[in-house]
Amino acid sequence: MFFSIIIPLYNRPQEIKELLETLTLQSYKNFEVLVIEDGSKDDAEAIIKSFADQLNIKYLVKENAGQGFARNFAFERATGDYFIIFDSDCLIPEDYLEIVNNSLAENWLDAYGGPDAAHPSFTPTQKAISYAMTSPFTTGGIRGNKNSIGQFHPRSFNMGISRQVWEKAGGFIITRLGEDIEYSIRIHSMGFKIGLIPRAKVYHKRRTSLLQFYKQLHFFGRARINVYKFFPNELKLVHFFPALFTLCVLFTIISNIFSWRIAALCNIIAILIILLIFFHSLTKNKSLKIAFLSVLASFIQLTAYGLGFMQDFWKRVILKRP
Incomplete structure (x- = not known):
């Protein structure tokens, strides 16, 4: 299967560099990467070009309209059989694509989500934030738990959809404020098969300070x-x-x-x-x-x-x- 990895980017050049470095180490090689610069003032063009000999990578630039519409921009230009969405502040384990490819071959899902975890290199604050976002005492562990209450809704920091889903459901209809939840619910309503791939985890940095974390969770x-x-x-x-x-x-x-x-x-x-x-x-x-x-x-x-x-x-x- 050929994957299109889609990463919206807004003023985070250093983050995308670390993410792309992890993609160069993937054991499964049949993929392309689309980075969408969403009207950034601090762009990552030079960084993206530095990976041209290591990755099949496309650098797309558009006016700022938010992450949801930036992903739509990439959907229209992706060539893969399956689209995978990451946030720019993620690190991807080297066996991630291999796990997803094997899992879809054994048990097909029209759309999937995966859990997140803290990488050993994260700061104590980042690890504490990761704990808060995955703990059974705060979120109930629903962000990456197959035993979650109600329907499982993939989140856009680690989410995949088949080309067929995009062709029928279209893209995001809101660009922020819960755009991934709305999209997941809409995909469910169309009868597509959605599920969690428990081993398809990413390391999600989230915010680097508790103040930034407060603002994000208020949002x-x-x-x-x-x-x-x-x-x-x-x-x-x-x-x-x-x-x-x-x-x-x-x-x-x-x-x-x-x-x-x-x-x-x-x-x-x-x-x-x-x-x-x-x-x-x-x-x-x-x-x-x-x-x-x-x-x-x-x-x-x-x-x-x-x-x-x-x-x-x-x-x-x-x-x-x-």
């Missing part, structure tokens, strides 16, 4: 409401959990300020959650520093998502504003 919370506007039935009870968690945190803080009797119970619950996350991360990462940062990252992950979710729920669902 994700808003994105869930954006998806709701397209598919109201896809807003599940589980999506309200970060908002509930955020309200509980605020209530705990207020109860301590006013010395309410219930403050002691709130504090005990908070301590139990902190200890649970801390020791679970310590077991996984074997690092006290990462375990401590994992607690911070997990609270940021839940509260930032919860605040973004509540903001747009109030604005777009209750007040019915655009």
Whole structure:
């Protein structure tokens, strides 16, 4: 099978260099790479050209319109039987394409998603963020778990679709704010077979600071409401959990300020959650520093998502504003 690897890029030349280096090491060689420069001021043209003798690579440039429409731009120019989408801040294990090719040969999927993990070279903060985004105590492990609640929705940091899917479903109809979730739901609705390939993992750097992580997760919370506007039935009870968690945190803080009797119970619950996350991360990462940062990252992950979710729920669902 011939794969077209599609990578939208916006002002991240160093990231794309590291990603392309991992693609040169793939054990499966039957693929092309399309990098879409989405109106970047700090472009990666020189870096892309430096890989011309190592990869079958195309460098595409367009006006800035967001990652969803940048991927559409590449879909129209890709020649592969199967399109694979990566975020530019990913590192790809050398057996990734071989795993995907073998898996599709044994059990065909019209579209698939894969999990993400932290690479040993990541900073402690990046590893803590990776923990927060994959932990059963924050996301429920749904981003790369075959036992996830409801339908499995591939995410665009590690996602593949067949050419047939693109020809029938078209590309992304929104360019950001949950565009990959909307696309996954639409593919499902057309009767295509979608699933997780558990071994097709990528190493996802995500954000390099907790402040950047907060901004990203606040955006994700808003994105869930954006998806709701397209598919109201896809807003599940589980999506309200970060908002509930955020309200509980605020209530705990207020109860301590006013010395309410219930403050002691709130504090005990908070301590139990902190200890649970801390020791679970310590077991996984074997690092006290990462375990401590994992607690911070997990609270940021839940509260930032919860605040973004509540903001747009109030604005777009209750007040019915655009």
